[in-house]
Amino acid sequence: MTINDLRQPAHALNMRLIGHCDQGGRADGTQIMVRDGYAYVAHIFSRGFSVIDVRDPARPRTVNYIPAPPNTWSLHLQVHDNLLLAVHAQDQFAKPESVDERNYYKADTHDISKATGTEDRDYSAGMAVYNLSDPANPRQIGFMPVNGVGLHRIWYVGGRWAYASAQIEGFTDFILVTIDMADPTRPEIVGKFWLPGMNIAAGETPEWPLAQGRYSLHHPIVHGDIAWCGWRDGCLVVVDVADKAAPKLLTQRNWAPPFGGGTHNCLPLPDRDLLIVVDEAVLDNEEDGDKPIWVFDIREPANPVSISTFPKPSDRDYRAVGGHFGPHNIHENRPGSLVSDTLIFSTWQNGGLRVHDISDPYSPREVGAMVPQAPRHHVDHRPGRPLVINTTDVFVDTAGLIYFTDFSGGGLHIAEFDG
Template sequence: MTRTDLTAAADGSAGYNVRRLGYLDIQGGGQVEVHRGHAFVGHMSPPDGTSIIDVRDPANPKVVATVAPPDQYSHTHKVRVVGDLMICNVERHKRHFYRKGERIAAVEEAHRARTGRDPGDAAIAAELGVEAADVPELRAGLERGYRDGGFRVFDISDLARPRELAYVHTGGIGVHRFHMDERYAYISTEMEGFVGNILVTYDLADPSAPKEVSRWWMPGQNVAAGETPDWPGQRHRLHHALRFGDRMFAACWYAGAWLVDVSDIAAPRTIGRFDYHPPIPEPTHTFMPVPGRFDGRELALACDEEHDHVPGQPHGFLWVLDITDPANIKPVSTFHVSERDSPYARAGGRFGIHQFREKMDGTIVHAAWFAGGLRVIDIADPARPTEIAAYVPPPPEGYPAPQSNDVDVDDRGLIYLLDRNRGLSILEHTG
């Protein structure tokens, strides 16, 4: 069966080799992770924060606990769990919107220099790409500032009663996506003196008092030390980094994919980079190794996050990379989903890839493809990634298209597909 064989169902879904076992109508989320028979979901917007959901009966998922964000101006849309510890990010909500407010003074000055008059809200809004009614809120955001970014650590030995152990404040707009293991948290965050997110590693030996052990950044980010970025704004920044063995796989937005040696955790060291911007228009979202070797080669996956699509440009897609020589990373192949392979490709919202599961079982990749839904891809032949199953969920009520945002798989092989706007689908691969 091929990608063009999607079968439509009466509920508005489409797919093949996948069936839905359960569904939970919850607020949309940024990340899902399954642990001990429970799905942990970080929600996109306050007042929803983190939900802990009992999924041991996949046909009847039940929320057993929720954790609210620390305030109405923060979201906690990412979550990680190891053992009895849960970490949630804290990041400024509507961060891209409020960043526009930082340009108001420059817009006013340019307008006065050009016309000799102070600009009204309509003129400011036109320059910033917002509505005139938004300008007072942007000014209020500037006045209010933001000092709550960071991450929170919870004891979840009692899943129904998460207990906060620590709230670590970082800097700027706070923490985005991150990784953790039994000992360390690998945090992507803004920090004072740096432009854009960097990697800050914290020791969790005492989870009630995480201690910073190192920082890694790209040359040009450390402006406090005299470095000068050669890119505008925060285009070059760490999205997040995943640790596998003694290496970090760092996805760095419009700076591409970076390999970092962390054999000395106190002194991370760049050992390789693959940047394809330009010509590829979408930023690097996730970078991860493939287990095993293929004809002696070591491989990795990368994916780009699609934003508003520009006609004539490729949709966000999946890369297969040869990282055998970190100093000479090379593309092996790519995998794309055609607009014909989803009934909602042009209905509204984004279409291309957002994220893949950050762990592989053999050669199988599970990817969340926005309006393209779930895509299950086999890279046994790295030169020809092959889709083996797909599921496009029906749009949540009130939305024109699904926006599949994240995916995880539990130890039973069940698949958890989280929509950015609303809903968690629990699926079974039947192929």
Template sequence: MTDQTGRSGSSKGLRTVAHDDLGGFGDGMQVMREGDAVYVGHFGPSGMGTSVLDASDPTSLTLVKQWEAPHGSHTHKVQVADGLLLVNHEQFRGGEPYSAGMAVYDLADPLDPQQIGWFDSTGKGVHRIVWEGGQYAYVSAIPEGFDDRIWVIVDMSDPRTPVEAGRWWWPGQWTGGGETLEVPDGKRYAAHHALVDGDTAYLGYGDAGLVVLDISDRSKPTQVGHLNWEPGGDTHTCLPLPGRDLLVVTDEVVTEGRAGEPHHVRIVNVSDPEAPRVVGICPPPPDEFYDRGLRFGPHNLHENRPGTYRSADLVFCTWFNAGLRVYDLRDAEHPVEVAHWLPDTPDGQAAAQINDVFVGADLDIWVTDRVSGGVYRLEADDDLQALMRERAL
């Protein structure tokens, strides 16, 4: 149980089986496992860019390769499919000079990625990548002529020279084309990333909320629906639940403590894509987490990628200083929390900051801490494993 200082961890249904501080560069962001290899992108303050670990021993991780981010940049996102590793390059905290685009690595040796390609995004670089293999990757980026992040489709037919196939932006963002963006005071309209279901993309657009796009013509994505809400903002992930006409949508908290509005994990009905509507909200962790330091609120979801653990009603969500939360969405209007995990606070931090989650097909669970905690491998207890298997697709 958690002590009065909030430094001790707590868990229900989950336990830690391995941990690595990434060679002392513990600012872990996105994590992804493929076979025995684990890839971690770093937030940026440490200067490290990407780490590769050998996870062949379930109880012990071995750091086998790291490389730094380019000067003035961070490379905090990783995506793996079709024998390739994609890594973003984005200006970090106003750094000059910086690298802007997306690097493509060959994984002939999964523990020794070799760069073979490059996508030049122009502008300030690529923020988030969604790459599940096939012809297209989907990225958010700030190309030249735009005031903030837009959504870009990248043709990966030749991974050595990826090219842009299409783009969509919120009207007004193309300042280079003479547009003027009208945004409420204190708000930011910026693409984060979209998850794709067939020819439909569900795009989180910061304070603009959820945007539903028809991408049947990848060269000309078109908006078919939109939904925003209060309180919240900073819409991040819009996860379609297979076969249910439902999305799980997180609004990323970007303030610390009690600053800013509450942020939620919403369940959105998209049976009519032109008129999405909220039907449920996942129960948040206790309010006491507001006072434990750093960020408290939702962030990333396990995204049901092909080849990973997939479920239409069990959802894994990171909550920064409240750790990892697992929700049962069988009744979409009344979600319930069925498990949680929070580590001991890493030394030198005010609180844990659990950032990303990835769940493998064999039920291994991976999370990162964005400050200094590195990467953790978790295991579900017998009851949660049984539930996960029962609800797996």
């Protein structure tokens, strides 16, 4: 049974909660896409993804759940036109060492130079393709296997090309891959890009201290022929993808240390020559350092210049609340969604959802917020986790409705911005 629960938010500024859904009891959510009245919510602990009918946003209801294969998570997905692309990767939080979350964010040097066959794995690695002709019942039509841990996150906004982060045997961690979607039943990787030192199989040696963190692509956002990449502790990496088979580096900007790194999103606002860069907070109580949301001037793409950062939520001492406090994700201005170059919608984990006005890019200001109540129970199976909200991903539709998920078990919230 789907439970709609409109508990009063713990904090709200210029926002009104209009709907809630527990996602059929699978209340953990990561990436969300909304198309034609249906929300597609990826899970992390519940694995797989759910389909939620949001045609009446005050009464959202779960209509389907597509499980991931055993030992596999599909925590990120993309939806465009009649296609849904879902990642397949080894469930990293099922590994015993990930009980201590710090281990997940260390350099992934498990790799061996020789490749092993996919038949030796007990999980699925690659990308699944679904047809959405019947939006409530995604039908798998294709799969692209990879030899390695799998994919982490994809960027696809239609047409022939998709872009993703992939951990492939022979590399230290996730790299950029370009994917040919000409035949969606048989997607194919045609190009790869990595930072020097990541290709262990070719004899490269990492040029960064492995103890410092993860030099690993979280995901790209592509506009024109440029992929703006969040490379975790490698920070901002700008890649020319005009040649899909041979992407090449334009520049890298690294601010970790002294800042905490963990770069997650790099969203270009091309009409204003601006770039919004999100550093993800990944450990409890800001243990991983200062994680800003940055504004860069990108008039010269090969020379991005930081010009400001967003103010942190100040209505409460969120560091003292427990769990993760700091940025995680932003609405990415996808085609078919709200596209704004002045309002930025961001998730701050135990600090909820925030809206910032960047009309003056040198002085971003908070103009909206909503912090849901803590979940009533955990979905996160790891011991000792604090029972706090972890607002994770956000999608804003063309009507201005805001859909946001919760990593820990708070379900799907639907809100309006009144600012």
